[in-house]
Amino acid sequence: MDIKIKDVAKAAGVSVTSVSRVLNGEQYVSAEIKQRVNEAINELGYTPSHIARSLKRKKTNLIGVIVSNITSNFFSTILSSIEETVDQHHYNLLVCNIMENLDKELRYLQTFQEMRVDGIIIMHEKVNDDIRRFLHQTKIPIIFCASPVDPAFPRVTVDDFSAAYDATRFLGDLGHQRIAFIGGDLEDVSSGRKRYEGYLKAISDIGLTIEPRWIKFGDYQVKSGYEQMKAILQEGPRPTAVFAASDDMALGAMNCLHDCGFHVPEQMSVIGFDGSELTELTRPRLTSMQQPIAMIGRLSVELLLEAIQNPDQSATLTTVPHQLVIRDSCRAPAGLV
Amino acid sequence: MDIKIKDVAKAAGVSVTSVSRVLNGEQYVSAEIKQRVNEAINELGYTPSHIARSLKRKKTNLIGVIVSNITSNFFSTILSSIEETVDQHHYNLLVCNIMENLDKELRYLQTFQEMRVDGIIIMHEKVNDDIRRFLHQTKIPIIFCASPVDPAFPRVTVDDFSAAYDATRFLGDLGHQRIAFIGGDLEDVSSGRKRYEGYLKAISDIGLTIEPRWIKFGDYQVKSGYEQMKAILQEGPRPTAVFAASDDMALGAMNCLHDCGFHVPEQMSVIGFDGSELTELTRPRLTSMQQPIAMIGRLSVELLLEAIQNPDQSATLTTVPHQLVIRDSCRAPAGLV
DNA sequence: ATGAAAGCGCTAACAT
């Protein structure tokens, strides 16, 4: 590692310029020199310094990613697809797992700036004022992935309102009259609120009345699904179906139902949101409103790379299609069959 | 971003050295200069370049991580703990998700070298000759995390043999006489083989005979657990208990049993390995041989950082304790109760 | 087709 381009040049008996040229596959190098240089590189075990290169080129080929919780199957799957796409374009990934800690997010954003990353991907719903200020001030291209926080930035996401609407309607079409909702955080103006609104609209379109006792909010994670389901079961008249705004929460709800002695779907239908791998791992398998997870990751990267190439584009919203995938956790309510 | 230390120096009316000094919190700067510099920094919106710094200091504060499959709960949890620890020490993480692709692993290792990462963490069982050659040739400190591939390198791991032995014995102690095993890849000399050997030893210590039809190998993932369980069910006399070498495979096995109409634990006991979050999410909850997941991540980072500080240490094996966590998926075989 | 040399933004040895 202590060996540098100059050493290679010396060993090959050429100038550093020539070495640089073969390193970068440029024209104007004779086959002979190319060969001598490559031999020298192999003999010396030379690895070019990305650092020096970045400094000179003013380009790091680094992408910073902020993810709210990497242990969630939904996020890790997106991350996996991001990594794959980034890799295909010869970029590398700097990852920050913020675990809902906004201070950490801000700190990392600053680090990303110090690192001179070429672009930033944010998979997180919440931002505070400090973060918002940073995002607006920085010149680094940014994209929101599956979390359309701020219309000032490019974002790729499903139509959360419609997707939630469709999920709720699906339950209504099965004949359910008492449909509970376990939402995400209302504070995130994006998915959290949109999915809630989609649910409300569907309920009223179906011709049902809103029942506050059947509306609870968690944090998208399994545990909160469990707890909110429990709260719903404990308060008066029971619903016959539940729509959870994430598969994780749907799983939590199913576990709660199981532990309380209720059968899914015989006594309670459960529908999730995300279409993560989880849906195939539960028993019964979980019917869910599916997001095109891999596509979201890939598109985010591709749009970001475009923005890097061509910095002054306007912020666009890219909507990807949602799709209901019916598995085994929903059916018509008991009385109706 | 186009503004550099020189501009700050000019704006504050001091030398670049002074700016550098306040940037790095050194002594020998008067309070007055410090103040003027900080004001200039804020006014200009200056962010120091990590790139330039790294080039000069010959230290990037970057750690490269190779993970075999980031969507697995076990690995993403370790990764989460690695990220947390690394962050506390002011390092950053470059992540490669290889998805069992060894070519990609090698390519990333080379990229890590170009990036001049200060250290590398590998969470992957398999290596080929090219990779092995690279690992031995590079001067970058390396640690194997939860995958003790090669005794030439530091590694932190549970005692896979004993852990598998204890898990199997637990089933034996419950009274099971027919204990199946779904292992990981036998090709990985480390965990895969060790867990298998632990199983074999326990079977013979319990006084049972090895039954090849009850020994299958998967790839640690859910799907293979399902398939291998199915294979076991289809071949002649059925076991009364299964030990799967990962929680993911145990879940697959449980799902297969469910789909085939068998009840866990009434008709079949299932024990997993890893102690990932999954164990609490299944119904019945999964009894599992638990690895101290967070500790493995944290220790790996700390040992790596030590090796970075002090490069010529010998490769040590750090064994972390395993622990059986009894949940609801195992009980005495039917005839015995 | 090849090479000499300037400079990317910073730190640190060396003055003062």
Added chain:
DNA sequence: ATGTTAGCGCTTTCAT
């Protein structure tokens, strides 16, 4: 206590 300056390892004009 503060400033001058020589690199860190590379790319890239500009000459030849």
